[in-house]
Amino acid sequence: MLDVQELNVHYGSIHAIRDISLTVNEGEIVSLIGANGAGKTTTLHTITGIKKATSGRIFLDGKDLMATEPHKIITMGMAHVPEGRHIFSQMTVAENLEMGAFWLKDKSHVNKEMEKVYAQFPRLKERYKQAAGTLSGGEQQMLAIGRAIMSKPKIMLMDEPSMGLSPLLVKEIFEIIKQLNQEGMTILLVEQNAKMALSIAHHAYVLETGKIVLQGKASDMLENDNVRKAYLGA
Template sequence: MLKVNDIDVYYGHIQVLKGISLEVNEGEIVTLIGANGAGKSTLLKTLSGLLKPKKGSIEYLGSNIDGKAAQSIVKAGISHVPEGRRVFANMSAEENLQLGAYLRKDHDGIKKDMEHVYELFPRLFERRKQQSGTLSGGEQQMLAMGRALMAKPKLLLMDEPSMGLAPLMVKNIFNIIEMVNKEGATVLLVEQNANMALSVAHRAYVLETGKIVLSGTAKELQERDEVKAAYLGGL
């Protein structure tokens, strides 16, 4: 579904991604783990058209998408749940969800998907008229996920969904990631909570200072000593 070929990405003169290549197959949950500053968020921003690679190519469903505008990438079926939620604070929860569907014209489908988001996140239904800025961190994370789902994505890019959340809420969010995947969305997940990420993923890549240093099935990486020592609390 997604093929990243040897991309370099810079912020100004500083190179952040160095020759990154990876693949995501349809129906998978693939996770990227790595320390802060490894380049994980930069990679997702590049895939969703917010940053442009200086070298290399990005193929999605057989078409080249590097350099395309972010809105045409959303239209093609890639949705991005950004780090830090980024909800529109002065708008209601429901208005945020409606914005997720702004490129769609199928009114019946939008209504059906809104109902489905409320089934996945009953709390959002309770809070639908509430200003998004007044929601808790966990509720805002649900809203950011719901908003991305309203675009009806084939590929969901998720950046640090567990950040700053209580353990019970983290478990809930990861259950929903698995549910969304079973319903047909492919997921590329960036996550610092490596234990949780590897427990739901099919495959994983480890990023260090802008380079992929390890890859394999989630189970293989869970058993690697260097992964245990660096990311799994030495378990």
């Protein structure tokens, strides 16, 4: 579904991403793990067109994303749940969800998708008139995921969904990610909580200083001594 080939990204003279290639097959959860500054967020930003690549190719279902205007990528079936959630804090929960479906012209389709989100996240339905900025951190993360669902994506890119959440809420968010995948959503997951990320993923890549240094089955990564020492606290 998603194919990234020999991607390079620069910030001025800084070579942030170095010849990385990765594949996300339909129906998979693929985790991209690495330390702060490894280039994980830059990778997602480049895939979604926020950051321009220096070289390389990015394809979604065979369509060239690097030849596509960034605002049109969402209409091709890709949604991005950004690091830090980036909800519209002054808008209500319902208005935030509607923003996720801005490109859907049929109001009945928007309402249908919103009901799906409310079924997935009952707490959002309870608070649909509430200003999003007054929600708890966990609820804001649910809203960010719900907003992405509203665009009817085939693949969802998620950046640090557990950031700033309590261990109990982290567990809840990861259960939601697993459920989305079981319902057919393909997911590329960037996450510093490597143990949780690898525990739900099918495949994983390890990124260090802009380079992919290891890849393979996520279950194998959990048993890899180097990964355990560097990222799992073993």
